[in-house]
Amino acid sequence: MYGYRYFLFGDYQKGFTLSGFVVSFCVLALISHWRAARGDPGVVKREDVEGLSDAELNRRVERKSTGAYRYCKHCEMPKPDRSHYSPDVQQLVYRYEFYSAFVKNAVGHMNFKYFFLFRFYSLCLHLTVYIITLVEMPRDDDVPFLEDVSIFGLQFYLVSMLIVLVIQFGLQLGLATKNITRPEFYRVVGKLPGRLPREGQSQKTDDREATNQFMNKEASSMNDGTRKSVTELNMFSSPYDHGMLNNTKEVLGASITTWLLPTAPRLMAAGAAPMMGGSIPLSRPKQFEI
Template sequence: MQRLGIAMAWNVFKFCTALRGLGSIMILLVLGVVGVSYYAVVITNYAPDLFHGGLGSVAAAVFVLILFHFLLAMLLWSYFSVVFTDPGKVPSNWKPAMDEEIGDTMPLTGPDFSGNDFTPLQTAVGSPSNSRIRYCRKCNQMKPPRCHHCSVCGRCVLKMDHHCVWVVNCVGALNYKYFLLFLFYTFLETTVVTLSLLPNFVAFFSDGEIPGTPGTLATTFLAFVLNFAFALSVLGFLIMHISLVARNTTTIEAYEKRTSPKWCYDLGRKKNFEQVFGTDKRYWFIPAYSEEDLRRMPVLQGLEYPTQPDFDTRSSNNHVQYNYISS
């Protein structure tokens, strides 16, 4: 029975790879929602007002159409940046090393830093009694700090947050900012569509006069319902991730450290924000980083993460102090 239970558990994990097959379907679904919204807002309701409406209607149509197209462009730019950007893989030549000059730094604590993830590596830090380095048994390689193995992608991902079926990719160190911008612009776009179609929705239930064919009315109704539902769901997701950025943690880490009184990577809201969005304000709202930030902020590469200066681990015999570098 025990062997049967283990076999069943293993088969369940094999189903994770089936999520890869949802890739094209989820992308088509996203594009489908965009298409329905575009047809309802632009073609059916507001573009005709540019040619057949009064001065007030034309002004309102211009405002809605400009805002709609701008947010749609930013949404699609951010979305495909998440889809096509590698979230971060462990370099083949990466290895942890002790900073002999500084001597302290990154504590290995919490559920992610204990148990079977560790393999004694005497050559890495010296004494095998206190040298526990995170090691992925599936990838057969050492794991940088904040790195996790994704069962769907089948590899370790730097600062992995989660695997998202909507973007057909992992969300990690190198595309987390793009994912947050995708959520941000999706919320704004769906809110604009909902508000712009609200008068038609109200008129539909109040027996008011609504111009258009039954097909256009059905499309408008569908677009309103879909965008209203997406706006509410994305808002909750966006609020959650804003709180994660403020504490410099990920979805996985927030779950793992739920009983930890202190988080060593929490450097304050300003620095935590900059570790995701960079310091150049011109790039905060676009899915890209400045060359200056990429050059002087190693944290954006996903391998090195500063910790609190006053985070003291020397009082615990179970903690080992390392400074992680790449070679």
């Protein structure tokens, strides 16, 4: 709006500058949205789990533990750790985050970067427009009443959207730098089935003993001595946490220069984990958790 007014009154330099910022963020947000909507979220295909032992293939009990292959009753095949079934797309997705109505697609390991950038550029776009209206409005002493009201309404909308976007983007950024997915975060805070009992709650003795036995068995094979106990784990602690830089590379790509570009990331897995079926890099835990 202000860019148009500067063009109208002959201040082309400022008009091009303001319009350039807004249009650039808008275009980048649209490209990121399109790639998040049309891209593969990281679907685990049947050939990705081929080659597993018969013991693993015949496992029918879903285990909520790192290092074990669980069985997906919906897809009728084993599912790698950190993969979840999305009922909205009816597929098994590696590092599944959530289903987004904005992009009408599941958000997983392979399209996480695009959705992350969609939120980032949307935040930049709203912040830029808000700053422009906030800085430029006091200079217009003869603004008509209706235009003044429309600017106030625009600022109210921008502030509301900025609050929502800052909260959403902040949570997504915080979890990504800690290498925690949304289902893992919710499970720790008690939002999903399979959570640990809160203080004052009880758990079946058999379940607790079986869980502890499985924990000790799997943890003894990792040989790094960094295993945390159940009580030491919290909502911002992950066994896949290999430092902020490596965690960010795992979702935004190995090349730092392309992190903020909606280009296909060269994904890597923190901890130099093997590839699953040659298509999806798997995270390797450095410590054990339930």
